[in-house]
Amino acid sequence: MLRGLYTAYTGMLNEQYRMDIMSNNLANADTTGFKKEGSTSQAYDEVMAVKIKDLSENPNVPQRLGNMSLGVKIGETFTDFSQGSLRITENPYDLALGGNGFFNIEFTSKSGETSTKYTRDGGFTLTKEGWLVTKDGDYVLGEAGRIQLDTTAASTVIDRAGNIYQDGNLAASLKITEFEDTNYLTHYGETMWDAKEGAVSHDAEDANIYQGYLEMSNANVVKEMVNMITISRQYEANQKMITTFDETLEHSMQLIKL
DSSP states (O other), rough: THHHHHHHHHHHHHHHHHHHHHHHHHHTTTTTTTEEEEEEESSSSSEEEEEEEEETTSSTEEESSOOOSSEEEEEEEEEEOOOEEEOOOTTTTTTTSSSSOEEEEEEEESSOOOOEEEOOOOEEOOOTTBBOOOOSSEEETTTTOOOOOOTSSSEEETTTTTTTEEEEEEEEEBBBEEEEEEEEEEEESSSEEEEOOOOOEEOOOOOOEETTEEOOOOOHHHHHHHHHHHHHHHHHHHHHHHHHHHHHHHHHHHHHHO
């Protein structure tokens, strides 16, 4: 009979994990270039027992052991890289990416280490010296490295291929990178990505640059709210199961005492 308690416990833990992901998606519904996440679950897949308080591994996460199952197992977290909607800003240094690909950013850590990160957030600006940077001050990279523009130019036009023209003259070209397998990308902040070892990249072939636009989050508020309601109901169902087992055990103990 106690097996049902563990089954309900793993169900509640799994729904709590899913709720954390949905909450993060909702919190970033207005974040430029944000890509929503999802999760998978593994249920009743030849597991005999589940260790629920083994601190030698991930704390409070059920671990497989044996050939039966006592409930649901948290699967993997995945990212949906589908295209977000474009919002017009008319700012000449706001850029949106259509299709696959990422902007290349020269990121400097607090310790002074420099590395290349990737983002779909094209909310850029110019410094007083003419460097094209992100809102956090990191340099945007072009085909020849950092991009420095003329702050006194009368016009700045960026075409679909990422070529930057100032007063009709080619000043720089944006570097847009595409990955063969986005599973090799890991989060570095909400809109920045880091490439893991083994990632295969090349210049984006079908990417289009839209000047004066920003790509918004691909998280749909209505869908995320519906998912959260579903998760809440499933969590409550497991909670009621535990309450039922608790009442049954209490009744059994009273009968034994009699």
